[in-house]
Amino acid sequence: MASDITTVAVLGAGSMGHGIAEVAAIAGYDVWMRDIEESYVEDGLDQLEWSVGKLAEKGRLDEDPETVLSRVRTTTDLETAVGDADLVVEAIPEDLEMKRNLFADVDEFASDDAVLATNTSSLRVSDIARAVGNPERFCGLHFFNPPVRMDLVEVVSGEQTDPAVVDAAYEFVESLDKTPVLVRKDVPQFVVNNVLTPLMEEAGWMLDDGEAEVRQADAAMVFRRGYPMGPFELADFGGLDVFVHSREQWDDPVPECFETRVDRDDLGRKTGRGFYDYEEGDGVDYEPGDGEGFDTLRVEARMINEAARLVGDGVAEPEDVDVAMRLGGRFPEGTCRTGDKVGLDRVLDKLNSLHEETGASRYEPADYLVELVESGRTGEAAGEGFYDYADGGPYHYIDYTLHDDGLLEVVFDREERLNALSTDMLGEIRRLLDSVDTDEVRCVTFEGAGDRAFSAGADITGFTTDEPKDLMDVDETVETIYEFERPTIAKVDGLCLGGGFEILLACDIRLATEESKLGSPEINLGLIPGGGGTQRLVRLLGEPRTKELIFRGEQIDAEKAADWGILNRAVPAEEFDGTVEEFVSDITQGPKTALKVAKRVINDGQDASLDTALAMESQGFALLASTDDMLEGVEAFNQDRDPQFD
Ligand SMILES: C/C=C/C(=O)SCCNC(=O)CCNC(=O)[C@H](O)C(C)(C)COP(=O)(O)OP(=O)(O)OC[C@H]1O[C@@H](n2cnc3c(N)ncnc32)[C@H](O)[C@@H]1OP(=O)(O)O
Numbered sequence: 001m002a003s004d005i006t007t008v009a010v011l012g013a014g015s016m017g018h019g020i021a022e023v024a025a026i027a028g029y030d031v032w033m034r035d036i037e038e039s040y041v042e043d044g045l046d047q048l049e050w051s052v053g054k055l056a057e058k059g060r061l062d063e064d065p066e067t068v069l070s071r072v073r074t075t076t077d078l079e080t081a082v083g084d085a086d087l088v089v090e091a092i093p094e095d096l097e098m099k100r101n102l103f104a105d106v107d108e109f110a111s112d113d114a115v116l117a118t119n120t121s122s123l124r125v126s127d128i129a130r131a132v133g134n135p136e137r138f139c140g141l142h143f144f145n146p147p148v149r150m151d152l153v154e155v156v157s158g159e160q161t162d163p164a165v166v167d168a169a170y171e172f173v174e175s176l177d178k179t180p181v182l183v184r185k186d187v188p189q190f191v192v193n194n195v196l197t198p199l200m201e202e203a204g205w206m207l208d209d210g211e212a213e214v215r216q217a218d219a220a221m222v223f224r225r226g227y228p229m230g231p232f233e234l235a236d237f238g239g240l241d242v243f244v245h246s247r248e249q250w251d252d253p254v255p256e257c258f259e260t261r262v263d264r265d266d267l268g269r270k271t272g273r274g275f276y277d278y279e280e281g282d283g284v285d286y287e288p289g290d291g292e293g294f295d296t297l298r299v300e301a302r303m304i305n306e307a308a309r310l311v312g313d314g315v316a317e318p319e320d321v322d323v324a325m326r327l328g329g330r331f332p333e334g335t336c337r338t339g340d341k342v343g344l345d346r347v348l349d350k351l352n353s354l355h356e357e358t359g360a361s362r363y364e365p366a367d368y369l370v371e372l373v374e375s376g377r378t379g380e381a382a383g384e385g386f387y388d389y390a391d392g393g394p395y396h397y398i399d400y401t402l403h404d405d406g407l408l409e410v411v412f413d414r415e416e417r418l419n420a421l422s423t424d425m426l427g428e429i430r431r432l433l434d435s436v437d438t439d440e441v442r443c444v445t446f447e448g449a450g451d452r453a454f455s456a457g458a459d460i461t462g463f464t465t466d467e468p469k470d471l472m473d474v475d476e477t478v479e480t481i482y483e484f485e486r487p488t489i490a491k492v493d494g495l496c497l498g499g500g501f502e503i504l505l506a507c508d509i510r511l512a513t514e515e516s517k518l519g520s521p522e523i524n525l526g527l528i529p530g531g532g533g534t535q536r537l538v539r540l541l542g543e544p545r546t547k548e549l550i551f552r553g554e555q556i557d558a559e560k561a562a563d564w565g566i567l568n569r570a571v572p573a574e575e576f577d578g579t580v581e582e583f584v585s586d587i588t589q590g591p592k593t594a595l596k597v598a599k600r601v602i603n604d605g606q607d608a609s610l611d612t613a614l615a616m617e618s619q620g621f622a623l624l625a626s627t628d629d630m631l632e633g634v635e636a637f638n639q640d641r642d643p644q645f646d
Pocket of ligand 1: 228330416417418420421456457458459460461474495497498499500521522525528529530531
């Protein structure tokens with residue numbers, strides 16, 4: 001829990017309010033959930049209870065559901081809700097006056113040092129903060145829907161917010177096990193909605209101008225560019241009225257295709273019809289082939305331009321924009337990273353030509369984009385863009401730490417997609433292992449971020465967008481791991497599937513929690529395992545079990561995997577860290593050269609005849625006979641002490 005916050009009041013029991021109350025209760029806070037009518041409070045509580053029950057069913061709660069629910073109290077009385085609260089989070093409808101009136105009352109009842117936060121998604125935080133006597137304690141905490149599932153929270157600093165309040169809010173979000181992204185300036189719509197809006201808006205203008213069809217735009221953005229939903233599908237999902245309202249609020253023009261539908265009350269999924277017909281039609285029904293001929297750069301140029309505006313105006317750093325778009329927009333990669341890959345000069349050319357053609361202000365390039373291009377920082381190919389690629393660029397999808405004892409800990413850091421292995425992530429793993437100084441490393445561990453997966457395999461969304469050669473990146477990365485000259489350990493806690501399973505098979509030591517599941521589901525996608533997944537497995541398990549696993553695409557539990565010899569150990573969750581530590585400590589304290597030679601002889605010997613393999617072993621033995629490690633090992637034996645290898 002955040003250090004100074006123990007009691008949280010959530011105002012509003014609707015989908016955002018009860019969701020925020022739920023995540024706070026799960027994190028251990030005492031929660032008051034308040035709404036204006038008893039029936040609203042009851043509905044919110046019912047949904048909260050249902051959701052907590054579902055999490056328990058899926059094994060995703062650390063406590064029993066009753067304990068979590070016992071921390072939630074409900075009321076319709078504002079004073080009761082906020083009187084003892086250290087943090088008040090408002091989640092009522094997006095109406096400035098309503099929010100201001102509510103906060104004027106909160107100001108009266110809440111203690112002077114309580115932090116006040118709004119969950120607004122489209123209003124300016126500072127405009128709401130003016131309702132309270134001390135706007136320094138007011139900030140934005142923008143959760144995404146549904147809060148229990150979405151990892152991102154935008155922490156927004158208003159014009160007058162005290163930095164200590166921003167720090168407390170940031171720490172609170174971290175304590176919920178969510179990812180905070182700091183929005184440094186109070187711009188309407190913050191980061192995610194600013195970058196996401198042009199996706200729908202620009203596709204809307206193209207539809208108005210007869211330059212796109214609904215299915216064409218959606219299929220192109222999903223199957224050619226890897227976005228999780230097409231622009232019109234997304235608009236239907238979020239509600240066309242919500243989109244129109246958020247634009248009208250700031251006097252931004254609205255494409256006609258949105259306006260006419262809203263006028264007809266065709267608001268999207270919630271009314272049964274929007275851009276697609278969910279009642280009489282087939283709903284979202286575009287297919288991969290529908291996307292040909294759609295100008296995806298036109299839509300992406302608008303999003304990249306917004307990202308550049310946010311960075312240039314000091315609202316967010318490129319890393320923050322990218323994390324926000326990955327977690328809040330479910331984008332396969334951040335928009336700044338996309339810009340660097342596409343080429344910022346192409347983006348600028350596109351915007352300039354559209355601006356010349358139409359005169360519309362939405363195509364005016366952000367000053368920062370122009371600055372980047374004019375200074376030659378046009379993206380990855382130029383060595384610099386939003387990011388500096390001089391040393392290969394920053395690591396976006398893995399985290400790593402090299403400890404003093406020589407342990408290199410590598411974390412696959414793409415929790416939002418169960419650590420699925422994108423081309424970028426696979427490249428980062430290779431880059432790290434190729435560039436790290438092996439004299440400094442004695443052992444490598446690989447694990448997945450979060451508590452759900454080691455890795456759910458290669459990134460399936462990339463299968464339609466990547467070149468066939470890029471799909472082979474799994475093989476290259478798995479071989480780099482297999483060939484790495486120091487011992488490697490796979491630490492599996494959760495799902496270990498497809499490419500993740502292939503990485504595990506390339507590791508020297510494989511440890512897992514008993515709850516973990518392993519398998520090769522590629523057959524279900526009409527594929528076969530890559531990255532040595534057929535060959536390493538058959539050498540390990542023999543033909544019947546290998547074929548059983550691969551043909552049926554089944555997941556097996558860790559205990560069975562240990563029985564079959566795939567894993568070294570499958571242990572209860574509470575013993576996992578200790579078990580890993582024992583292996584790591586033995587290896588990091590072991591003789592580096594002997595471990596290296598042992599690994600090479602065992603690996604290479606498997607593919608050779610017995611005679612050749614034995615010859616390799618003898619050579620290895622002879623090589624080690626004169627090393628300092630051997631001298632130290634023998635001396636330590638003679639002196640009856642533990643060896644101290646360099
Ligand atoms: C040579 C190598 C080839 C391969 O490795 S091929 C890939 C092999 N792997 C698979 O086929 C597994 C695919 N994933 C799944 O079937 C399911 O996931 C699970 C059964 C593992 C878990 O299901 P659930 O608990 O319902 O989670 P969720 O909502 O499906 O996943 C959370 C988010 O993770 C994304 N995700 C999961 N696996 C992958 C993947 N392999 N590639 C890309 N994204 C993936 C989802 O889409 C979703 O994201 P959103 O919340 O935005 O919808």
